[in-house]
Amino acid sequence: MCPTLAVTNAMKPAVTMAAATAFVLICSNIMVSLLRRLLKPHLRILVFTLTIATFVTIADRFLAAYVYEMSKQLGPYVPLIIVNCLIISRAEICASKQGLGVAISDGVGMSLGFGLGLATIATVREVLGSGTWFGLHVMPTGWPNWGIMALPPGAFITLGLLLAVAEWATEKRASTALWRTVRMLWSWRH
Amino acid sequence: METLTGLILIFISAALINNFVLHYFVGICPFLGVSRRVDTAFGMGCAVTFVISISTLLNWTFTYFILRPGAPLPAAVWQSLGGSAQTQIDLSVLSYIIYIFVIASSVQFVEMYVRRFFPPLYKSFGVFLPLITTNCAILFASLEVLKHMQDPMDLWGLPQALALALGGGLGFTLAISLMAGIREELDLCDVPSALRGAGIALIVAGIMAMAFMGFTGVERGVDAALSSLLR
Numbered sequence: 001m002c003p004t005l006a007v008t009n010a011m012k013p014a015v016t017m018a019a020a021t022a023f024v025l026i027c028s029n030i031m032v033s034l035l036r037r038l039l040k041p042h043l044r045i046l047v048f049t050l051t052i053a054t055f056v057t058i059a060d061r062f063l064a065a066y067v068y069e070m071s072k073q074l075g076p077y078v079p080l081i082i083v084n085c086l087i088i089s090r091a092e093i094c095a096s097k098q099g100l101g102v103a104i105s106d107g108v109g110m111s112l113g114f115g116l117g118l119a120t121i122a123t124v125r126e127v128l129g130s131g132t133w134f135g136l137h138v139m140p141t142g143w144p145n146w147g148i149m150a151l152p153p154g155a156f157i158t159l160g161l162l163l164a165v166a167e168w169a170t171e172k173r174a175s176t177a178l179w180r181t182v183r184m185l186w187s188w189r190h
Numbered sequence: 191m192e193t194l195t196g197l198i199l200i201f202i203s204a205a206l207i208n209n210f211v212l213h214y215f216v217g218i219c220p221f222l223g224v225s226r227r228v229d230t231a232f233g234m235g236c237a238v239t240f241v242i243s244i245s246t247l248l249n250w251t252f253t254y255f256i257l258r259p260g261a262p263l264p265a266a267v268w269q270s271l272g273g274s275a276q277t278q279i280d281l282s283v284l285s286y287i288i289y290i291f292v293i294a295s296s297v298q299f300v301e302m303y304v305r306r307f308f309p310p311l312y313k314s315f316g317v318f319l320p321l322i323t324t325n326c327a328i329l330f331a332s333l334e335v336l337k338h339m340q341d342p343m344d345l346w347g348l349p350q351a352l353a354l355a356l357g358g359g360l361g362f363t364l365a366i367s368l369m370a371g372i373r374e375e376l377d378l379c380d381v382p383s384a385l386r387g388a389g390i391a392l393i394v395a396g397i398m399a400m401a402f403m404g405f406t407g408v409e410r411g412v413d414a415a416l417s418s419l420l421r
Contacts, residue, residue: 005215005218006214006215045294046291046294049290049291049294050287050290050291053286053287053290053291054287056286057283057284057286057287060286061283076214076330076333076334076337079286079329079333080216080326080329080330080333082286082290082329083290083325083326083329085219148400151399151403152212152213152215152399152403153396153397153399153400153403154396155215155396156392156393156395156396156399157392157393157396159392160385160388160389160390160391160392160393160395160396161389161393163388163389163392164382164384164385164389165384167384167385167389168384171383171384
């Protein structure tokens with residue numbers, strides 16, 4: 001949950017974060033899936049956490065070596081991938097019960113979804129907050145930057161409104177489907 | 191006196207100016223999940239403050255003696271194995287693994303200890319303890335301390351680390367209790383159906399974050415007041 005809000009003030013950090021999370025998620029899914037027969041039930045969570053921490057260390061060192069500026073900007077949020085609920089819950093629910101193929105595809109799918117979510121929030125915040133997208137100017141000149149969108153409050157408000165939009169869309173589709181079913185039943189009766 | 195002012199500033203900065211939840215976004219999951227009623231929210235806040243202090247204490251000890259660049263213990267081991275005294279040993283690569291291990295095991299021990307020796311305390315916040323292991327705020331406090339342990343010339347001592355942990359924990363308690371108070375009132379309001387639940391909670395959190403932005407710059411005034419008071 002934390003990275004969704006903390007690193008989405010622009011597209012670049014959001015994409016870097018999504019890539020790091022994807023690497024950790026896929027690698028830990030593979031590892032847990034390979035180890036699943038050796039796991040003892042009461043030590044399970046500890047093994048998951050330590051596996052994730054190892055891969056997070058690798059990702060963090062890699063970022064610090066090749067994209068130093070970005071790694072400085074992301075700061076503590078790269079190590080905080082360790083306590084990302086998404087990764088540990090996928091290890092628990094999927095990878096510790098399924099074979100290698102299923103675990104890998106689950107990791108890829110989950111990280112694509114996570115990246116899409118981050119990119120959506122980052123797009124809204126960067127376009128409204130600084131008038132750019134990936135550093136390119138997209139808004140007309142004279143656009144007053146909504147500074148608040150790039151600051152912490154903007155993150156909360158954007159996520160809240162996006163959740164509401166998602167909820168509204170689901171509700172609407174559900175009600176149309178219901179309406180269609182009702183109509184079908186009605187026509188079938190007559 | 192210098193040190194005391196520094197400690198108070200670290201505390202205020204962690205609790206109000208850079209509030210863990212509203213500025214750094216750590217600990218959002220319990221902030222949204224356990225903030226329906228004021229009493230449970232307060233219990234959760236106390237549990238987090240308790241665990242954050244203990245795990246920061248332990249992690250500071252590990253960092254100071256083992257993990258930081260130029261730490262005494264690995265150097266002693268290296269020399270007893272016949273290495274030269276000039277070699278600089280830096281084990282901070284291991285810090286994430288050690289931190290999460292320490293946090294997970296200390297939460298386990300704290301839970302057992304509290305259940306055995308303080309049953310009323312266990313009843314009031316014991317149920318939250320297992321949830322806290324995956325709380326980002328705990329790990330974040332240790333990482334902030336690690337950041338200040340890199341330079342051997344300018345190390346954070348134990349008091350500074352504990353001031354950060356206590357300030358962060360109390361700031362979390364403040365934020366989650368305020369949030370729970372607002373949400374209890376929200377139950378009586380007519381919220382649009384799509385916004386109900388997490389949506390309106392996040393928007394309220396955004397407005398609270400704006401309010402907390404008002405604390406920016408307070409540290410300068412506090413610094414001036416304290417130094418004139420303590421002179």
